Amino acid sequence: MRAQRRFAMLTLTTMLLGIGVSVSAGTAQAASPSLTIQVNKTSATTSSTQWGHIVEDIGHSVEGGLNANLVRNSTMKEGGANPPSSWSLVTSGSGAGSISTDTSAPLNSANQSALKLAVTANGGVGSVGVANSGFYGVGLKPKVSYTATFFARASGGFAGSMRVALESTAGTVYATADTASLTDTWHRYTVDMLTSAATPVGTNNRIVFSPNGTGTGAVYLNVVQVTPPTYRDTGLRQDLMEKMASIKPGFWRVPGGNYLEGNTLATRFDWKATIGSVETRPGHQNDAWGYWSTDQAGLKAYLDMAESTGAEPLLGLFAGYTLNGTKVAQADLQPYVQDALDEIQYVTGAADTTWGARRVADGHPEPYQLNYVEIGNEDFFDTSGSYNSYRFPMFYDAIRAAYPDLKIVASTPVNSRTPDVLDDHYYSNSPSTFTNMANQYDLTSRTGPKILVGEYAVTDGGANSNPTGTLGGAVGEAAFMAGLLRNADVVMGASYAPALADVKNFSWATNLIGFDSSSSFGSPSFYVQQMFGANKGEYVLPTSFADASAQVTQVATRDSAGNTYIHVVNPTASAVAATVHLAGARSVSDTGTATVLTGDPAARNSISAPATVVPVTSTFTPALAGFDYTFAANSVTLLTLKAKSSITPYLPTGKPLSLRVAVPGDSTQYVATSGTAPVVASVTSASSGDARKAASWLVHEGFGDADCYSLESRSNPGLYLRRSGDTVVLSAVEDGNTFAKEATFCTAAGSLTNGLSLVPKTATTRSLRKYGNQLYLAVKGGSNAWDTATGFSSDTTFFPTTSLSRSSVDVPLGRASFQPKSASYAGYSLAHFAFLGIVSQTTASSSATVRQDSTFTVVPGLADPSCYSFQSVNYTTRYLRHNNYRIRLDPNDSSALFAADATFCAQPGNNGAGVSWQSYNFPSRYLRNYNGEVWIASNGGSIASDATSGWADDTSWTTIAPWAAS
Numbered sequence: 001m002r003a004q005r006r007f008a009m010l011t012l013t014t015m016l017l018g019i020g021v022s023v024s025a026g027t028a029q030a031a032s033p034s035l036t037i038q039v040n041k042t043s044a045t046t047s048s049t050q051w052g053h054i055v056e057d058i059g060h061s062v063e064g065g066l067n068a069n070l071v072r073n074s075t076m077k078e079g080g081a082n083p084p085s086s087w088s089l090v091t092s093g094s095g096a097g098s099i100s101t102d103t104s105a106p107l108n109s110a111n112q113s114a115l116k117l118a119v120t121a122n123g124g125v126g127s128v129g130v131a132n133s134g135f136y137g138v139g140l141k142p143k144v145s146y147t148a149t150f151f152a153r154a155s156g157g158f159a160g161s162m163r164v165a166l167e168s169t170a171g172t173v174y175a176t177a178d179t180a181s182l183t184d185t186w187h188r189y190t191v192d193m194l195t196s197a198a199t200p201v202g203t204n205n206r207i208v209f210s211p212n213g214t215g216t217g218a219v220y221l222n223v224v225q226v227t228p229p230t231y232r233d234t235g236l237r238q239d240l241m242e243k244m245a246s247i248k249p250g251f252w253r254v255p256g257g258n259y260l261e262g263n264t265l266a267t268r269f270d271w272k273a274t275i276g277s278v279e280t281r282p283g284h285q286n287d288a289w290g291y292w293s294t295d296q297a298g299l300k301a302y303l304d305m306a307e308s309t310g311a312e313p314l315l316g317l318f319a320g321y322t323l324n325g326t327k328v329a330q331a332d333l334q335p336y337v338q339d340a341l342d343e344i345q346y347v348t349g350a351a352d353t354t355w356g357a358r359r360v361a362d363g364h365p366e367p368y369q370l371n372y373v374e375i376g377n378e379d380f381f382d383t384s385g386s387y388n389s390y391r392f393p394m395f396y397d398a399i400r401a402a403y404p405d406l407k408i409v410a411s412t413p414v415n416s417r418t419p420d421v422l423d424d425h426y427y428s429n430s431p432s433t434f435t436n437m438a439n440q441y442d443l444t445s446r447t448g449p450k451i452l453v454g455e456y457a458v459t460d461g462g463a464n465s466n467p468t469g470t471l472g473g474a475v476g477e478a479a480f481m482a483g484l485l486r487n488a489d490v491v492m493g494a495s496y497a498p499a500l501a502d503v504k505n506f507s508w509a510t511n512l513i514g515f516d517s518s519s520s521f522g523s524p525s526f527y528v529q530q531m532f533g534a535n536k537g538e539y540v541l542p543t544s545f546a547d548a549s550a551q552v553t554q555v556a557t558r559d560s561a562g563n564t565y566i567h568v569v570n571p572t573a574s575a576v577a578a579t580v581h582l583a584g585a586r587s588v589s590d591t592g593t594a595t596v597l598t599g600d601p602a603a604r605n606s607i608s609a610p611a612t613v614v615p616v617t618s619t620f621t622p623a624l625a626g627f628d629y630t631f632a633a634n635s636v637t638l639l640t641l642k643a644k645s646s647i648t649p650y651l652p653t654g655k656p657l658s659l660r661v662a663v664p665g666d667s668t669q670y671v672a673t674s675g676t677a678p679v680v681a682s683v684t685s686a687s688s689g690d691a692r693k694a695a696s697w698l699v700h701e702g703f704g705d706a707d708c709y710s711l712e713s714r715s716n717p718g719l720y721l722r723r724s725g726d727t728v729v730l731s732a733v734e735d736g737n738t739f740a741k742e743a744t745f746c747t748a749a750g751s752l753t754n755g756l757s758l759v760p761k762t763a764t765t766r767s768l769r770k771y772g773n774q775l776y777l778a779v780k781g782g783s784n785a786w787d788t789a790t791g792f793s794s795d796t797t798f799f800p801t802t803s804l805s806r807s808s809v810d811v812p813l814g815r816a817s818f819q820p821k822s823a824s825y826a827g828y829s830l831a832h833f834a835f836l837g838i839v840s841q842t843t844a845s846s847s848a849t850v851r852q853d854s855t856f857t858v859v860p861g862l863a864d865p866s867c868y869s870f871q872s873v874n875y876t877t878r879y880l881r882h883n884n885y886r887i888r889l890d891p892n893d894s895s896a897l898f899a900a901d902a903t904f905c906a907q908p909g910n911n912g913a914g915v916s917w918q919s920y921n922f923p924s925r926y927l928r929n930y931n932g933e934v935w936i937a938s939n940g941g942s943i944a945s946d947a948t949s950g951w952a953d954d955t956s957w958t959t960i961a962p963w964a965a966s
Contacts, residue, residue, distance in 0.1 A: 032546070032547045032578075032579070033545060033546055033547040033548035033576060033577075033578045033579075034545070034546045034547065034578060034579050034580075034581060035543070035544075035545045035546075035548075035554060035566075035568070035578045035579070035580045035581070035629075036543065036544050036545075036546070036580075036581045036583055037541050037542075037543050037556045037564070037566060037580070037581070037582055037583065038541055038542040038543070038583045038584050038650065039541055039556075039558060039562075039564060039582050039583065039584050039585045039643040039645050039647075040583070040584030040585070040645040040646055040647055040648065040707075041541065041542050041584065041647065041648060041649070041650035042539035042540060042541060042542075042647055042648070042649055042650055043486075043489075043540050043541070043542050043649075043650045043652070044486075044487070044488045044489035044539070044540040044754055045488065045489070045538055045539055045540070045753055045754055046485070046488045046536055046537065046538055046539070046540060046557060047250065047488060047492050047493065048250045048312075049250040049251040049312070049314075049371075049372075049492055049493040050250055050484075050485065050488060050491075050492075050493060050494070050533075050536060051247065051248070051249060051250060051493070051494060051495075051529065051532055051533040051536070052249045052250050052251035052252060052253060052311065052314065052493050052494070052495045053244055053247070053249050053251075053252045053253065053305075053311075053495050053496075053499050054252075054253040054254075054256035054257065054454060054455060054495040054496075054497045054498070054499060055252060055253070055254050055255065055256055055302065055305060055499055055500070056255060056256040056257030056258065056259040056260070056288075056497075056498065057255070057259045057286055057289065057293055058257065058258070058259065058288070058289045058498050058501070058507050058508060059289070059467065059498060059500065059501030059502055059505070059506040059507050059508060059511060060135060060291070060500075060501070060502040060505060060506075061498065061499060061500035061501065062293070062297050062301075063286070063291065063292070063293045063294060063297070064135035064136075064502060064517070065135075065237065065240060065500050065502060065515065066236050066237055066240055066241065066297060066301075066305065066500065067235070067236070067237070067294075067296055067297035067301070068227040068228065068230045068235055068236060068237040068238070069225045069226065069227055069294075069296055070132075070134050070135070070138050070139065070146075070207065070226045070227065070228075070517065071086075071132050071134065071207060071224045071225060071226050072085075072086040072132060072133065072134055072135050073085050073086040073087065073132075073292065074132075074223060074224040074225060074294055074296070075111050075113065075222060075223055075283055075294050076101055076113040076114060076115050076221075076222065077111075077113055077283055077292060077294075078291070078292035079292070081101070082100055082101040083099040083100050083101060083115075084099075084101050084113070084115055086132055086133050086134070087099060087115055087130050087131070087132055087133075088130065088131050088133070089117075089128075089129075089130060089131075090128070090129045090130065090131045090208055090210070091127060091128050091129075092123070092126060092127050092128075093123040093124070093127045094121055094123035094127060095119075095121055095122060095123035095124075095126075095127025095128035096119075096120045096121035096123075096128060097117055097118050097119045097120050097121070097128040098117075098118045098120070099115060099116065099117050099118070099130055100115075100116050100118070101113050101114070101115065101116070102114050102115070102116035102220060105153075105186075105220070107151055107186050107222045107223065107279060108279060108280065110279070110280050110281060110282040111222055111223055111279060111280075111281075111282065113222075114220045114221060114222040115130060115220065115221045115222065115224075116218055116219075116220050117129070117130050117209075117211070117218060117219050117220075117221070118217075118218045119158055119211055119215075119216045119217055119218065119219070120216055121216065122158070122211070122213075122214065122215060122216055125163060125210065125212050126163065126165070126208075126210050126212075127210075128210060128211065129163075129208050129209055129210025129211070130208070130209050130210075130221070131206040131207065131208045131209075132206060132207045132208075132209075132224070133206055134203075134205070134206070134207065134517055135502065135504075135517050136203065136502065136504035136505060136516065136517060137202075137203030137204055137205060137504075137516065137517050137518075138166070138203065138205040138206055138207055138517055139202070139203050139205070139516065139517030139518025139519070140166055140174060140195055140199055140200075140201070140202065140205045140518065141195065141199065141201050141228070141518065142195055142196065142197050142198065142199040142200070142201070143194065143195060143196070143197055143199070144194070144195050144199075144228050144229070145192050145193065145194050145228070145229065146166060146175065146192070146193045146194075146195065146226055146227065146228050147190065147191070147192050147193075147225075147226070147227055148164045148177070148189075148190065148191050148192075148193065148207075148224075148225070148226045149188065149189070149190045149224075149225045149226075149227075150188070150189055150209075150221055150222070150223060150224040150225065151186050151187065151188055151189075151221070151222045151223050151224075151279060152179070152182055152186070152187065152189055152219060152220060152221050152222075153182060153183060153184055153185055153186045153187070153219070153220050154182035154183065154184060154211075154217060154218065154219050154220075155184055155217055155218045155219075155220070156215070156216060156217020156218050157215035157216050157217045158182075158211055158213060158214075158215045158216060158217035158218065158219060159181070159213050159214055159215055160181060160182070160211060160212050160213010160214060160215075161178045161179045161180060161181050161182065161211075161212045161213060162178070162179045162182060162189065162209055162210070162211060162212060162219065163176055163177070163178050163179075163208075163209070163210050163211075163212040164176065164177050164178075164179070164191055164193065164207070164208070164209055164226075165193075165207070165208040165209075165210070166193055166195060166199075166205065166207060166226075167205065167206060167208055168204055168205050168206075169204050169205060169206055170204075174195045174196050174198075174199040174205075175193035175194055175195045175196065175199075176193060177191035177192060177193045178191065178212055179191055181213070182213075182219060186220075186222075188279075201518055201519065202518055203516050203517045203518045207226050209221060209224075222279075223278060223279045225278070225296070231245075231308060232308045234301065234304045234305075234308050235296075235297065235301060235304075236297070236301065236304065236305060236308070239515075239519070239520050240500060240513065240515060240520055241305070241308070241309070243513055243520060243522055243526065244305070244309065244499065244513075245308075245309040245310075246530055246534065247526075247529045247530055247533035247534065248309075248310075248533045248534040248536075249306075249309055249311045249533060250311050250312070250493065251306065251311050251312050251313065251314045251372070251493055251495070252302070252305050252306035252309075252311055252312075252313055252314065253314040253316060253374070253452075253454055253495055254302035254303070254305060254306065254313055254314070254315065254316065255269050255299075255302050255316055256316055256377070256454070256455075256497070257288075257377060257378075257455070257497070257498075258288035258289070258323055258377065258378075259286060259288050259289065260316045260318055260376075260377050261288065261318065261321060261322050261323050261376075261377055262284075262286075262287060262288060262322055262323065263287040263288060263322060263323045263324050264287070264322055264324060264326065265322055265326060265328070266284075267284055267285050267286070267287045267288075267322075268318050268322060269316075269318060270284065270318075271298070271299045271339075271343050271346075272339070272342070273295060273298075274295040274298025274299050274300075275298055275299055275300060275346070275358060275359075275362055276358070276361075276362065278294075278296045281294065281295045281296065281298060282295075283295050287323075288323060289507050290507070299343070299346070300359070300362050300363075300364065303347060303364075303368050304364075306368075307368060307369070312368075312369045312370065312371060312372075313347070313368060313369075313370060314372040314373075314374060314409070314452075314493070315343070315344070315347060315370060315372070315373045315374070316373075316374050316376075316377060317340040317343065317373055317374065317375055317376070317395065318336060318339070318340070318376070319336070319340075319375045319376030319377075319379065319387070319391050319392070319395055319411075320333050320336050320376075320386075320391050321376060321379060321382050321386070321387070321391065325382075327382060327384060327386045327391075328391075330386075330390040330391075330394070333390070333391065333394055334394070337394050337395055337398050338398075340373075340375075340395060340398070340399065341398060341399070341402055342354075342355050343355075344370070344373065344399070344402070344403060344406070346358060346359050347359070347367065347368045347370050348367045348368065348370050348403075349367065350367070351365065370406070371405075371406065371407055372406070372407045372408075372409055372420075372421065372452075373399060373406055373407075373408060373409065374408075374409035374410075374411060374421075374423060374452075374454075375391075375392055375395045375396065375399075375408065375409065375410060375411065376391070376392075376411045377411050378411055378412070378425065379391075379392075379410075379411045379412045380411070380412035387411075387412060387414065388414045388415065388416050389416060392410060392414050392416060392417060392419075393416045393417050396408055396417045396419070397417075407420040407421055408420050408421070409421040409422070409423050409452055409454075410422050410423065410449070411423050411454075418448075418449065419449050420449060420450065421449055421450045421451065421452050421492060422449045422450075422451055422452070423452045423453075423454040424451055424452070424453050424454070425453070425454060425455040425456065425497075426453065426455070426456040426480075427455070427456065427457055427458075427459050428458060428459065429458065429459045429460050430458070430460075430476075431458050431460070431470075431472045431473050431475060431476030431477075431571065431601075432476060432571070432942040433458075433476065434456075434458055434476035434477050434479060434480040435475075435476050435479040435480070435551055435553070435569075435571050435942065436922075436938075436941070436942065437479075437480050437483065438479045438480060438482060438483035438553045438924075439483055439922070439923050439924045440480070440483055440484075441483065441484065441487040441490055441491055442483070442486075442487060442802075442923050442924075443802050443806070443923050444487065444490050444802065445490075445685065445801065445802060446489060446490055446660070446799060446800075446801035446802060447660060447667045447668075447799075447801060450490055450491070450492045451490055451491045451492065452491075452492060452493050452494070453484060453491065453493070453494035453495070454494075454495055454497075455495065455496075455497035456477070456480065456494065456495075456496060456497065457469070457473075457477065457496055457497055457498075457510055457512075457525065458470075458472075458473030458474070458476050458477055458510070458525075459473075459509060459510045460472070460473040460510060461508070461509030461510030461511065462509070462604055462606075463509065465503045465504060465606075465607070466503065466514065466604065466606045466607075467501040467503060467506040467508065467509055467510065467511045467514055468501075468510065468511055468512075468513075468514050468521075468523035468524075468525070468604055468605060468606070469510045469511075469523050469524065469525050469604060470524065470601060470602055470603060470604050471524040471597070471598075471599050471600065471601050471602070471603045471604070471613045471634065472571075472601030472602065472634065473510070473524070473525065474523070474524035474525040474527070474528045474597070474613075474636070475524075475528075475569060475570075475571045475597075475601070475634055475635065475636055476571060477496070477525055477528055478528045478531075478532070478553075478567070478569045478636040479551075479553040479569040479571060481494065481528070481532050481567075482553045482554060482555040482567055482569055483553065483555075485532065485536070485540065485555045485557065485567070486540060486555045488540050489540075489754045496512050496525060496529060498511045498512070499511065499512045499513060500512065500513050500514075500515065501513075501514055501515075502514075502515060502516060502517075503515065503516055503606075503607055504516055511523070512525055512526050512529065513526055514605075514606070514607060515607075516607060519607060519610075521605050521606065521607055521610035522605065522610070523604065523605055524597065524603070524604065524605065524613045527597050527613070527614060527615050528597065528636055530615075531567070531595060531597065531615060531636060531638045532567065535565045535567075535638055535640060536557055536565060537557035537558040537559040537563060537564065537565055538557070538558070538559045538560060539557060539558055539559070539647055540555070540556070540557055541556040541557060541558055541564070541650075542650045542652070543555065543556050543566075545568075545578070548576055548578065548940070549572055549576075549939075549940030549941070549948065550924060550938040550939040550940040550941055550946070551570075551571050551572055551938075551940055551941050551942065551946075552568065552569065552570050552571075552572065552576055552631070552940075553568075553569045554566065554567065554568045554569070555567050558643065558647070560647075561642070562642045562643050562644045562645065563640070563642055564582075564640070564641050564642065564643045565638065565639075565640055566580075566637075566638070566639040566640075566641075567636070567637070567638055568631050568636075568637045568639070569635075569636050569637075570631045570632065570633060570634070570635050570637070571634060572633060572634075572940075573633050573634065574633050575630050575631060575632055575633050576630065576631045577628065577629075577630045577631075578628070578629060578630070578631065579626050579627070579628055579629075580622075580626060580627055580628075580629050580639070581626045582622070582624065582626075582641075582643050584645050584707075585624060585643040585644065585645050586644045586645050587624065587643070587644045588622045588623065588624050588641060588642065588643050588644070589622060589641050589642035589643075590621070590622075591619050591620075591621065591622075591641075592619065592620050592621070592622045592639055592640055592641035593617055593618070593619055593620075593639075593640045593641075594617065594618050594619070594620050594629075594637060594638070594639055594640075595615045595616070595617045595637070595638040595640070596615060596616055596617075596618075596632060596635055596636070596637050596638075597613065597614070597615045597616075597635060597636045597637075598632040598633070598634055598635035598636075599612075599613050599634070600634075601634045615638075620639070622641045622643075648746070648747050648748060648749070649747040649748070649749060649750075649756035649800075650747070651699045651709050651747065651800055652699060653699050653700060653701050653709070654698075654699065654700075654908075655698070655699060655803075655808065656696050656697065656698050656699075656714060656803035656805060656806070656807075656808050657696070657697060657699060657800050657801065657802070657803050658670050658671075658683075658695050658696050658697070658800075658801050658802070658803050658804045658805075659671040659697065659798045659799070659800060659801070660798065660799040660800075660801050661680055661770045661795070661797075661798060662750070662751075662752055662755055662794040662795070662797035662798065662799065663770070663794065663795075664794055666682075668682045668683060668684050669681070669682055669770070670682075670683045670695040670804070671695065671697070671775065671798065672691075672694045672695040673694045673713050673715050673716060673730065674694070676716055676719060676730050677729070677730065678721060678728050678729065678730055678775050679773055679774060679775065680770045680772075680773045680774070680775065681694065681695060681773070683695040683804055685804070687804075688865070689805070689860060689865040689866050690715070692804035692805045692865075692866050693714045693715050693804075693805040693866060694713075694714075694715045695804050695805075696714040696715075696803045696804050696805035696866075697711040697712060697713060697714060697721075697803075698711070698712040698713075698714060698808065699711060699712075700712060700720075702744035702745070702746070702761070703739070703740035703741075703743050703744055704737065704740040704741035704742075704743070704744035704761050704762075705741075705744050705746065705761055707746070708744045708745060708746035708747070708761060709744070709745055709746070709747070710743045710744055710745070711745065713730060714803075714805050716730060717810075718732055718733065719731060719732055720732075720733070720743045721743065721745065722739070722742045722743045723742040723743075723760040723762055723763065723777060724742070725777075726766070726776055726777045726778070726784060726786075727774075727775070727776055727777065728768065728775040728776065728777065731743065741761045741762050742760070742761070742762055744760075744761040744762075745758040745759060745760055745761065745768065746758070746759045746760075746761060746764075747759070748767075750796070750797035750798065750799075751793035751794065751796070751797050752793075752794070752797050752799075754799060755797040755798060755799050756797070756798055756799075756800065757796050757797060757798070758798060760777055763777055765779050766778060766779050767779075767796040768796065768798070769786060769792070769795045769796045770795045770796075771785070771786035771795065774786075778792070778795075778796065780792045803866075804866065805866035806861075806864055806866045806867050806905040806920070807866055807867050807868070807905045807906040807907070808905075808906065808907045808908060809906045809907065809908055809915060810906070811858060811868060811906045811915060811959060812858070812959075813858050813859060813860070813868075814857065814858060815855055815856070815857050815858070815873065815962035815964070815965065816855070816856065816858050816959050816960070816961070816962050817829050817830070817842070817854050817855050817856070817959075817960050817961065817962050817963050818830040818856075818957045818958065818959055818960070819957065819958045819960055820839055820929040820953075820954060820956070820957055821909070821911055821913065821914055821953040821954070821956040821957065821958065822839075822929045822950060822953050822954045823950060823953060825839055825929060825932075827841055827842070827843065828840060828841055828842070828929075828932075829842040829854040829960075829963065830854065830856070830927075830929075830934065830957070831850070831853045831854040832853050832872065832880070832889040833853065835878070835888055835889045835890070836886070836887070836888055836889070836933070836934075837880060837886070837887030837888065837889065837933070837934030837935075838932055838933055838934060839929045839932055839934065840853065840854055842854040842963050844963075846963070848964070849874075850963075851963035851964045852873050852874040852963075852964045853874065854963045854964075855873045855962045855963045855964040856870040856871060856872060856873065856880070857870070857871040857872075857873055857876075858870060858871075859871055861899075861902075861903035861904070861905070861920065862879070862892070862898070862899035862900075862902050862903050863896070863899040863900045863902075863903040863920050863921075864903055864905075864920060866905070867903050867904060867905040867906070867920055868903070868904055868905070868906060868917075869902050869903055869904070870902075870904070872889055873962075873964055874964075875889065875891075877891050877892060878890055878891050878892070879892055879898075879902040880902065881898060881901040881902035882901050882919065882922075882935070882936045883901065885925070885935050885936055885937070885943060885945065886933070886934075886935055887927065887933075887934040887935060887936070890902075900920050900921040901920075901921065903920035903921075904917040904918060904919060904920060904927060905917070905918040905920060906918075907926075909956035909957070910926065910951070910952040910955045910956050911952040911953045911955075911956040912952075912956075913956060913958075914956045914957050914958045914959070915956070915957055915958075915959060916955050916956055916957070917955075917957065919936045922936060922938075924938045925937055925938050926938075926955040927955065927957070928945060928951070928954045928955045929954045930944070930945040930947070930954060933945070937951070937954075937955065939951045939952075
């Protein structure tokens with residue numbers, strides 16, 4: 001993330017959220033709206049990496065946070081101060097002395113600055129010493145054992161040991177321990193201290209080191225650590241790691257964000273300087289966020305964060321670009337590429353490799369699991385093009401050659417190489433922005449790179465020591481997360497950012513977890529992360545929510561045993577009383593649990609009030625015939641139950657799709673038509689509109705079995721895939737059961753993840769198969785040539801993808817006019833006035849100008865030729881486009897954004913007649929006449945034009961002859 005500049009800072013209209021209401025559950029009865037979950041179908045499988053964390057050292061997330069050391073400036077380097085910062089002289093009675101930074105006899109080359117305590121008057125034990133103030137105080141708790149480990153030596157006339165004390169800032173001692181006698185050479189000392197039962201939980205404490213012996217002289221300290229018990233003995237802070245682990249993360253993006261890059265090459269995350277014994281680590285200035293990092297929590301600690309929680313690291317690799325804009329020249333980049341290869345070897349290498357052996361020496365004999373590496377961070381800020389032209393390719397080629405199985409993540413879109421994953425980042429201070437992004441990835445290509453949403457958050461954080469967000473923000477994020485999970489086949493993971501912040505010194509206003517040195521709390525967003533992360537099945541289930549606001553978002557998943565997780569997000573100010581149907585279930589459990597997060601949308605948690613907004617769990621009674629449930633206003637609800645049924649892949653009826661064939665190494669092969677014959681053809685997004693349409697199909701409920709499907713050719717409307725012996729043909733509808741059954745195909749799980757097989761209803765032992773460039777019905781090992789076992793698994797596996805032809809209906813190109821189906825708008829036509837979209841009363845006797853304003857030239861979509869754009873006939877450089885949802889007539893600036901905003905896909909009329917024009921980049925929104933103005937609108941939403949009343953008619957249009965024919 002960037003301190004000053006943000007990627008995708010979206011600024012849509014803020015949604016008005018209301019106060020939450022209590023949740024109620026009732027017995028099954030007729031109710032509307034109606035939520036349907038198809039528990040016997042799946043649209044995608046989820047990933048083990050679906051939800052995760054990003055950890056960058058921002059807001060003392062690591063130094064002073066996850067690093068459990070309570071001592072600040074433990075190596076005496078922070079700020080270059082003399083005496084060292086965070087240390088102070090403590091005297092009592094006749095004791096006297098002074099402190100300073102000393103470099104005369106360094107511990108080693110990595111840590112040359114020591115704290116020198118000169119004892120000029122020794123009045124006995126505790127009469128003179130040094131105190132460390134910790135990270136905005138030292139957090140202590142009662143009856144806890146703290147371990148102090150440090151290097152020390154003595155000089156001059158002092159003889160004796162060192163006493164370590166945990167005490168209040170006023171001097172009340174809670175625990176002490178003495179070391180063995182100091183010598184005149186450096187030695188490591190370790191002592192344990194148990195705090196008393198009277199120790200209050202708090203931060204108004206200090207750690208005091210005082211000579212316990214006779215004589216004057218000097219004592220020296222360096223690499224000082226004091227830690228309580230740590231999470232699974234990793235050296236990581238217990239309460240913070242427990243909170244992070246409770247989300248059940250699948251990955252940790254580490255080390256994330258700006259911390260990876262540093263402001264300069266010298267201050268980047270240099271991983272080789274963060275491994276080995278802590279006393280050999282030099283540390284570095286974290287100039288991305290303004291404080292010193294000892295690197296005591298180095299690369300291994302980041303890897304342990306993931307492994308100790310059952311997750312995997314998503315390793316960020318420095319890629320030759322720093323925050324001040326420095327770009328390593330191509331001729332100088334190879335050492336950094338090699339450094340990345342060495343880092344991967346440290347993580348994954350065997351004990352007999354150079355860097356694998358170093359990992360073993362650091363205490364981790366076995367390789368860490370590693371599947372993903374990310375090249376750089378937010379490289380869209382590099383406007384020179386170096387990332388695409390040579391930095392990404394050099395890293396990509398080297399990593400691919402050495403580690404061909406690793407998935408490579410690009411931090412910004414590239415075309416010089418094809419990454420496995422693309423990292424998207426989103427921030428906005430408006431919850432409604434994220435609510436409106438619930439469909440963000442619905443139409444993303446399933447053949448391109450997968451998506452990592454590596455950073456996202458509603459940035460509505462507080463101030464005054466409360467760097468966490470509101471419930472309203474968390475609800476907006478939950479709507480976005482529901483869309484991410486629904487698109488699990490393309491979104492491989494997502495991580496909220498930032499994860500952690502010290503409430504007494506934070507850089508970013510909105511964080512997942514707040515803490516001080518003694519305690520921590522979760523924000524409302526933290527509980528949303530828990531509700532999603534710890535409650536996820538293997539399969540995404542098809543859902544629909546009839547007669548509810550489009551702002552209400554839902555997603556459901558289940559596992560093989562039938563455990564079903566239903567997430568419903570209601571950001572509106574009204575409760576939604578609905579009937580929940582579990583379609584396809586054979587049986588359901590007698591009891592379910594409902595976990596609900598709701599309340600005042602402006603509410604937030606804090607250190608002093610950590611439970612202001614927390615989920616509440618209750619039970620309810622599911623029913624096979626359906627059950628009533630009321631989803632509270634401004635809420636996130638998780639319903640958990642068990643529904644027994646088989647499960648088969650789902651195809652969305654009434655919508656177009658394309659079927660990609662699982663050809664190894666080739667993602668361009670699709671089921672298509674050539675004339676009126678079904679074939680397999682190579683089609684890409686750059687293919688002609690006709691070729692893309694030939695590879696698109698409309699899905700219908702199966703004519704011969706409602707649980708199966710019939711596929712209609714988009715190129716040949718009225719023709720359907722049909723079995724003919726062991727081959728497949730295109731056939732028109734015929735009367736009788738023969739056609740109905742032979743034109744019906746059922747789905748079964750394919751041999752590859754998220755793939756499916758198509759089984760003819762009339763030949764259930766056979767599967768649709770690509771053989772050559774033809775389609776057959778094959779049985780493995782049968783007598784036909786196309787029954788060969790070679791390649792059978794991949795040739796019978798198909799991936800349903802977003803339709804290559806995005807429109808479901810065809811509209812002739814050329815001049816046309818459009819009339820709304822809106823009540824009371826008979827005789828009106830789509831038009832422009834003062835470059836704004838309106839509907840205007842237009843007749844044959846209207847002026848030439850009015851008739852021209854009401855006429856458009858329909859052309860292939862600027863962003864997608866399978867959709868359409870509307871060119872003005874009297875301003876030929878201008879097109880209808882949406883801007884902040886309003887339709888305007890703007891000049892084409894040739895940008896990708898303009899092209900997307902000016903492209904609309906033709907779908908069947910939402911009122912059952914005519915055509916509805918779907919926004920290309922906001923698929924839940926359609927061209928709408930709203931009180932004479934034209935917008936893109938959803939059926940219920942945050943702006944006035946989203947009103948549900950009249951929506952179906954207002955978004956349906958009749959194409960008529962052009963008012964201006966020439």
